[in-house]
Amino acid sequence: MMQRIYDWIDERVDITPLWRDIADHEVPEHVNPAHHFSAFVYCFGGLTFFVTVIQVLSGMFLTMYYVPDIENAWKSVYYLQTEVAHGQIVRGMHHWGASVVIVMLFLHTLRVFFQGAYKKPRELNWMVGVMIFFVMLGLGLTGYLLPWDNKAYFATQVTLEIAEGVPFIGEATKTLLAGDAEIVGAQTLTRFFAIHVFFLPAALFLLMGIHFIMIRKQGISGPL
Amino acid sequence: MKKGKGMQFVGDSRITADKQKFIPKDYSEYPGRTEAFWPNFLLKEWLVGAVFLVGFLCLTLAHPAPLEKMADPTDAAYIPLPDWYFLFLYQFLKYEFASGPYFVLGAIVAPGLAFGGLLLAPFLDKGPNRRPVNRPIATGLMLLGIISVFWLTYEAAEHVNWEEKAENNKPVLQPEVEIDTESAGYAVFENSCMQCHGDQLQGGGAAPSLIGIDYSVEELKDIAKNGIRTMPAGQFKGSEEELQQLAEFIVSVNEQVK
Amino acid sequence: MSEKKQQVSRRQFLNYTLTGVGGFMAAGMLAPMVRFAIDPALQPQSKGDFKAVAQVDEITNEPQRFDWTIDQTDAWYESEVTKSAWVYKQEDGSILALSPVCKHLGCVVSWQGNSDYPEQFFCPCHDGRYYKSGENVEGTPPPVGLDIYEHKIEDGTLYLGKAKPREGA
Numbered sequence A: 001m002m003q004r005i006y007d008w009i010d011e012r013v014d015i016t017p018l019w020r021d022i023a024d025h026e027v028p029e030h031v032n033p034a035h036h037f038s039a040f041v042y043c044f045g046g047l048t049f050f051v052t053v054i055q056v057l058s059g060m061f062l063t064m065y066y067v068p069d070i071e072n073a074w075k076s077v078y079y080l081q082t083e084v085a086h087g088q089i090v091r092g093m094h095h096w097g098a099s100v101v102i103v104m105l106f107l108h109t110l111r112v113f114f115q116g117a118y119k120k121p122r123e124l125n126w127m128v129g130v131m132i133f134f135v136m137l138g139l140g141l142t143g144y145l146l147p148w149d150n151k152a153y154f155a156t157q158v159t160l161e162i163a164e165g166v167p168f169i170g171e172a173t174k175t176l177l178a179g180d181a182e183i184v185g186a187q188t189l190t191r192f193f194a195i196h197v198f199f200l201p202a203a204l205f206l207l208m209g210i211h212f213i214m215i216r217k218q219g220i221s222g223p224l
Numbered sequence B: 001m002k003k004g005k006g007m008q009f010v011g012d013s014r015i016t017a018d019k020q021k022f023i024p025k026d027y028s029e030y031p032g033r034t035e036a037f038w039p040n041f042l043l044k045e046w047l048v049g050a051v052f053l054v055g056f057l058c059l060t061l062a063h064p065a066p067l068e069k070m071a072d073p074t075d076a077a078y079i080p081l082p083d084w085y086f087l088f089l090y091q092f093l094k095y096e097f098a099s100g101p102y103f104v105l106g107a108i109v110a111p112g113l114a115f116g117g118l119l120l121a122p123f124l125d126k127g128p129n130r131r132p133v134n135r136p137i138a139t140g141l142m143l144l145g146i147i148s149v150f151w152l153t154y155e156a157a158e159h160v161n162w163e164e165k166a167e168n169n170k171p172v173l174q175p176e177v178e179i180d181t182e183s184a185g186y187a188v189f190e191n192s193c194m195q196c197h198g199d200q201l202q203g204g205g206a207a208p209s210l211i212g213i214d215y216s217v218e219e220l221k222d223i224a225k226n227g228i229r230t231m232p233a234g235q236f237k238g239s240e241e242e243l244q245q246l247a248e249f250i251v252s253v254n255e256q257v258k
Numbered sequence C: 001m002s003e004k005k006q007q008v009s010r011r012q013f014l015n016y017t018l019t020g021v022g023g024f025m026a027a028g029m030l031a032p033m034v035r036f037a038i039d040p041a042l043q044p045q046s047k048g049d050f051k052a053v054a055q056v057d058e059i060t061n062e063p064q065r066f067d068w069t070i071d072q073t074d075a076w077y078e079s080e081v082t083k084s085a086w087v088y089k090q091e092d093g094s095i096l097a098l099s100p101v102c103k104h105l106g107c108v109v110s111w112q113g114n115s116d117y118p119e120q121f122f123c124p125c126h127d128g129r130y131y132k133s134g135e136n137v138e139g140t141p142p143p144v145g146l147d148i149y150e151h152k153i154e155d156g157t158l159y160l161g162k163a164k165p166r167e168g169a
Helices: A001-015 A016-024 A039-060 A071-081 A087-114 A123-145 A150-164 A170-178 A186-218 B037-062 B084-092 B100-119 B136-158 B164-170 B184-192 B217-226 B241-258 C002-037
Strands: C051-055 C064-075 C075-090 C093-100 C119-125 C128-130 C148-154 C157-164
Touching: A001 B084, A016 B037, A039 A087, A039 A186, A039 B037, A039 C002, A071 A087, A071 A170, A087 A123, A087 B084, A087 B136, A087 C002, A123 A150, A123 A186, A123 B084, A150 A170, A150 A186, A150 C064, A170 A186, B037 C002, B184 B241, B184 C157, B217 B241, C051 C064, C051 C075, C075 C157, C093 C157
Parallel strands: none
Antiparallel strands: C051 C157, C064 C075, C075 C093, C093 C148, C119 C128, C148 C157
C-alpha cells in the first residue's frame, strides 16, 4: 500500500533522486568512528544539528504555556515548571540544550579550524558556519531574557548598555532592541520574544540549509 | 543520469519520461573502506547520537533549569551576570583598557576584530597547508584566542559565589497576605522599618521582603536591634514593649503564609 | 549468488537497526514533550465548590435570575468570574437551578425572553426555546434540556455547585 502511494507520487514528481543522492553518497573511511576512533571529532557537527533539533522541538512545546508579557512571563514559566507534568524536563532540555549547542558548535568550529578544512573550495561554507555561530549566540542572548527573572532582566540591561555604546548608531540600536529609549520592559520582552522565536530561527534555518547543501556539493574534506 | 539532448520529459515539465528504477550501487566500485551514508554510516552517527541523548537527558534530570525571582528593577543589590558563554566578554569589559574612554575599543572593536578574523579566516590563511603545525600563525592566534577566552571566563566565574547567588534568588510566588495597618505592631513598623522594608512588608532596593521569612519572635527582636547581614544594628528605636509588638506583628503576618 | 543474498539481508538488518535507534532517539526526545503538551487533558476535573447564592425565602415559583461570583484559577491567572442561574421552586416544593447557557451554541437564555412565548426560556441567538422545566421544545435548535446546577440548602441559604448535563443527554 505504502509502496503504491510512493510509486504514484514518484511517477509524477520524481522524488527518488532527491533522497537517493543523500542516502547513497559514499562516506569515506577517515571520518568513520567505527574505523578510526579519533574520527569522533567529525561527530560534533552532527551533534550540533541534533541539539538544534531538540531546541526547536522543546521551544515549540514551551510556547504552549509561555506568554511574553512582563506581568505573566515569569508566572507562566514558574507554572509550567512546577505544575505541568514534565515541565521541568522540557524546560531543562531547552535550557541545557542552549548551553550544549554552544559547546558543540565551539568544538565543531575548532575541528574545522585546526584541520584547515575551511581552505579552498570550502571558504564560503566556513563563512556560513561562522554566521550560524553568531545567530546561535543571538538566540542565547534573546532567550535569556524570556523567563523574566532577575538574572534575565539585569543581564539584558547590560547587553543593551553595550549596544548603546556603539558609536553613531548605538542609541538607535538600543531603542530598536528595547522598544523604548529608556525603559527595559514590556516592549523589550515582546521584541526579544519575536526575535528569539521567529526572526533568528528563520535565519538559522536558511543558513543551515545552505551549510548542508554545500557540504553535500563539496563533499567532506580529505584526511590530513 | 543522462542529460542533454534526447531527453524526454513528461509534458512540459522537467521530469524525465524514461525514468529508470533505482539500482543499488555495487560497493566494489569504491576502493577503501567507504560506506553508503544510508544505512551504514548513519547508523553509526545515530548510535553516537543515542548515547549523547541519554547523557543529555541525565543532565536535564539531574539539574533542573534554574529560575530566579521575578524581575525586580528596584533590586539594587543584584549583581547581573550574563550566560556563561558571554562571561569572557563581561570580564574583558572590566579591564581598564576596555572600559571608560576605551569602552568602544573593548566592547566593539576588539570583539569585532575577533569575529571578523574568524569570519575571514580562509582568506587570511590562504596557504595550501592544512596541518596545524605548518600554519603557525593561524594556529597560534587561535590557541591564543581559546586560552584567553577560557582564562577570562575562569576569572569572571571565580569571583562569583554561585551558591549564595542561587540561594538569594530562589523563586518565590509573592504570597498574598492581609496586613492589619491598624494594629499596634504596624504602627511600630511604620516608625522603624517601613522606610526600607516597604509599607506592605514587600521589601525594597536595599532590604528584603519580610513576607515568607521564618523567624521566631525572639529572633526578630534580636534582628531589629542588632541587625543581620547588610542590615545595620540599631535600626529599631523604641521601647521594649513596642519591640515585642513589632515582632509579634511580623510573625502574625508570616503565619498567614504558612 | 548466496553472497548477494547475504548482502541484501545485511542491508535490511542495518535498516531495521537504524529505524530502531532512530525511534529510540525520537521517543527519548518527544516523550517528555508530548506528555507536557497533553497535560491539560489529563488533569482531574475540578470539583467546583458550593457557593452561597440566595436565601431560600427569596425563591418563588417563578424563575428568577441569581448571579454570584466564583474565584477561578486559570493556570497562572486568577480571577473572579460571574456565574448565573435561573432558580425557582417546583410544584413539589423542591428547588431547581437551571444553567442559562443554551445547549445549542452557548448563548444565554432568559425566562420569557420573547413575549410570543410566555412561560418558556428563550434564546435570542437562534430562537431556541425551553419549557419551564428546562426541557427543550421540540422543533427548536437545542438538542437537549438546560444543564442543572447541583444544589444544597443550609440554614435557609441556597448553595449552588457545578452545572451538570441532564441524565440521558
